[in-house]
Amino acid sequence: MCGIVGYVGKEEATKILLDGLTKLEYRGYDSAGIAIRNKSEDLRIVRAEGVLKNLIDKVNALGDIKSTSGIAHTRWATHGDQSERNAHPHSSNDNFIVGVHNGIIENFQELKEKLLHNGYTFYSNTDTEVLIKLVDYYYKKYKGGPIDAINKVMVRARGSFAIALMFKDFPDEIWFAKKGSPLIVGKSDTGCFLASDIPAILKHTNKVYYVEDFQSGCMKNNSIIFYDLNGDDVTSSMELKTIDWQLSDTEKGNYPFYMIKEIEEQPKAVWACLNVYTKNDLVDFDSIGITKGYLKSLDMVYILGCGSAYNVGRVSECIIEELTDVGVRVELASEFKYRCYKLKKNSLAIIISQSGETKDSYEALQKCKEEGIKTLSIVNVKGSAIPRAADYNIYTYAGPEIAVATTKAYSSQLIIMYLFALALAEAKGDISQSEMKTYIKELKALPDKMESILSNKASVQKFANQFVSKKDVFFIGREMDYAICEEGSLKFKEVTYIHSEAKPAGELKHGTLSLVTTGVPVIVVATQPELIEKSMANMEEVKSRGANVIAITLEEFNVSNSSKYQIYIPKTNKLFTSSLVIIYLQLLAYYVSIAKGINPDQPRNLAKSVTVE
Numbered sequence: 282m283c284g285i286v287g288y289v290g291k292e293e294a295t296k297i298l299l300d301g302l303t304k305l306e307y308r309g310y311d312s313a314g315i316a317i318r319n320k321s322e323d324l325r326i327v328r329a330e331g332v333l334k335n336l337i338d339k340v341n342a343l344g345d346i347k348s349t350s351g352i353a354h355t356r357w358a359t360h361g362d363q364s365e366r367n368a369h370p371h372s373s374n375d376n377f378i379v380g381v382h383n384g385i386i387e388n389f390q391e392l393k394e395k396l397l398h399n400g401y402t403f404y405s406n407t408d409t410e411v412l413i414k415l416v417d418y419y420y421k422k423y424k425g426g427p428i429d430a431i432n433k434v435m436v437r438a439r440g441s442f443a444i445a446l447m448f449k450d451f452p453d454e455i456w457f458a459k460k461g462s463p464l465i466v467g468k469s470d471t472g473c474f475l476a477s478d479i480p481a482i483l484k485h486t487n488k489v490y491y492v493e494d495f496q497s498g499c500m501k502n503n504s505i506i507f508y509d510l511n512g513d514d515v516t517s518s519m520e521l522k523t524i525d526w527q528l529s530d531t532e533k534g535n536y537p538f539y540m541i542k543e544i545e546e547q548p549k550a551v552w553a554c555l556n557v558y559t560k561n562d563l564v565d566f567d568s569i570g571i572t573k574g575y576l577k578s579l580d581m582v583y584i585l586g587c588g589s590a591y592n593v594g595r596v597s598e599c600i601i602e603e604l605t606d607v608g609v610r611v612e613l614a615s616e617f618k619y620r621c622y623k624l625k626k627n628s629l630a631i632i633i634s635q636s637g638e639t640k641d642s643y644e645a646l647q648k649c650k651e652e653g654i655k656t657l658s659i660v661n662v663k664g665s666a667i668p669r670a671a672d673y674n675i676y677t678y679a680g681p682e683i684a685v686a687t688t689k690a691y692s693s694q695l696i697i698m699y700l701f702a703l704a705l706a707e708a709k710g711d712i713s714q715s716e717m718k719t720y721i722k723e724l725k726a727l728p729d730k731m732e733s734i735l736s737n738k739a740s741v742q743k744f745a746n747q748f749v750s751k752k753d754v755f756f757i758g759r760e761m762d763y764a765i766c767e768e769g770s771l772k773f774k775e776v777t778y779i780h781s782e783a784k785p786a787g788e789l790k791h792g793t794l795s796l797v798t799t800g801v802p803v804i805v806v807a808t809q810p811e812l813i814e815k816s817m818a819n820m821e822e823v824k825s826r827g828a829n830v831i832a833i834t835l836e837e838f839n840v841s842n843s844s845k846y847q848i849y850i851p852k853t854n855k856l857f858t859s860s861l862v863i864i865y866l867q868l869l870a871y872y873v874s875i876a877k878g879i880n881p882d883q884p885r886n887l888a889k890s891v892t893v894e
Contacts, residue, residue: 284305285353287351291349294349299340299353309357312355313333313335316381317351349453350502352380354368361405380412383442384441386408415438428456441461453502467490473500488521490507490521491669495509495510538871539683547689559721562718562721566675570673573707581629583631591613596761596765600761604703613641618645633658634658679692695860699724703720759809763786769870797823805831806834833849836852
């Protein structure tokens with residue numbers, strides 16, 4: 282969840298580290314800190330509570346600081362309150378070792394007791410301080426050097442972590458290790474870099490190594506060495522990857538916030554997926570190794586994800602069931618890994634994750650592999666943990682997504698799942714190639730239809746002020762419309778801090794209707810022709826209780842008498858309406874957030890990449 286950056290080289294380290302943190306603030310903004318060193322001079326540590334700007338102001342107030350190496354951190358609090366005292370970097374009692382950490386140490390209390398017994402004292406409530414002092418303990422006790430101490434910690438500490446360390450005895454060197462949490466290392470002509478995610482160092486290099494679990498290493502100003510858990514040099518086995526993202530993809534440009542920029546990038550992201558995975562208006566998965574014969578053999582599909590990725594699965598479930606007789610089960614990855622039911626043979630587990638590092642999703646994938654089930658990852662970040670572990674991989678080509686609330690990654694994932702459903706149906710003989718071509722042409726029309734919605738943003742913005750003072754908002758729909766309501770509700774609560782709830786429209790009478798009173802907004806998604814009459818009956822149901830009904834529907838459905846406001850999506854095949862409805866729901870969440878004076882890029886208590894349980 283937290284973000285770490287490190288640099289050693291010829292350039293001014295402080296500037297590089299602070300700039301890197303600005304690209305990682307989506308991973309946490311409870312506090313931030315930096316540790317810098319100019320060659321063999323003493324380390325200097327600066328920490329600040331709150332958003333990154335507070336740290337930048339403190340550093341700037343110090344004047345011109347020369348530095349050739351350093352590490353930095355932006356924090357999402359897990360252990361200890363949001364304070365400067367708990368901000369990283371943390372250090373050993375004598376400042377011999379300074380470090381930053383992303384992850385959670387599950388047995389930190391046990392380790393802390395051990396260290397207290399050996400004379401260590403603690404100034405913070407964090408698990409990170411325990412981790413740093415444990416490295417210090419092993420380093421000084423066994424005198425085997427940094428890698429020996431780090432490897433002992435990797436074995437002793439339970440949980441997940443990526444760490445970057447600076448030792449007093451090793452100027453202009455940064456030591457690192459990974460166990461569960463993401464970590465990349467890169468090199469340019471002017472130095473070496475490490476970070477939790479690509480955007481932090483993309484300005485300086487697009488050549489990176491993905492550090493493997495239980496690996497450690499050392500960066501100097503012109504070299505990187507990797508070690509395994511035995512302490513053996515494994516540098517020759519590491520593969521240098523080229524990142525195809527552009528630096529401009531990580532910048533806001535002329536947009537006030539990343540969220541609206543990424544909402545408006547969705548037509549481009551959707552087209553990128555269609556361009557890669559279709560050929561002659563047919564689904565083309567040859568490049569990823571998924572053959573028609575393999576799809577034909579499947580009897581069951583499991584779709585696993587967390588948050589918005591799970592919501593993609595909920596929409597996909599409806600489409601696969603509509604097109605095929607293959608069984609579908611959608612599960613929250615965070616719950617799936619604890620479930621005891623046996624997975625069926627001839628099944629495929631699809632794991633969806635924007636970052637490819639979501640810990641719950643990764644562990645769900647591992648459970649599937651242990652039970653002999655093939656796995657397919659749908660991720661946005663190449664080289665991340667989930668695709669490295671999966672049997673098949675589909676990348677979404679959405680580009681970097683910085684705002685905490687996902688938008689374009691969700692839409693790209695949904696497009697991939699449309700294509701998977703069509704490929705599965707064609708392999709099973711449930712649709713012909715001719716029918717598939719018709720569906721693909723409908724999909725290729727979606728980017729232009731998305732553009733038409735985005736050009737009409739004002740129709741959504743005018744509703745925003747009506748929500749500012751509300752305490753509750755309800756989203757209702759039936760079948761696939763309910764599935765997209767779940768994502769709309771999640772997006773709304775994430776960035777507006779207004780309680781929102783998505784319910785199947787037919788379930789209102791089983792409790793939820795007691796909360797619908799005069800003036801409560803109820804957003805009704807009604808795009809499925811066979812269900813429109815039932816959806817209109819539900820509109821009347823909440824309208825009679827005084828609700829302000831906003832209907833998102835198609836113009837061919839006359840719902841004006843049943844709703845106060847109507848928002849119309851362009852006509853499209855009923856299987857793909859979710860891709861258009863979600864644009865309106867994202868825009869609504871964004872504009873309400875702005876109307877309330879909230880930064881939609883950094884909703885409180887949330888972070889982008891959930892790399893802890």
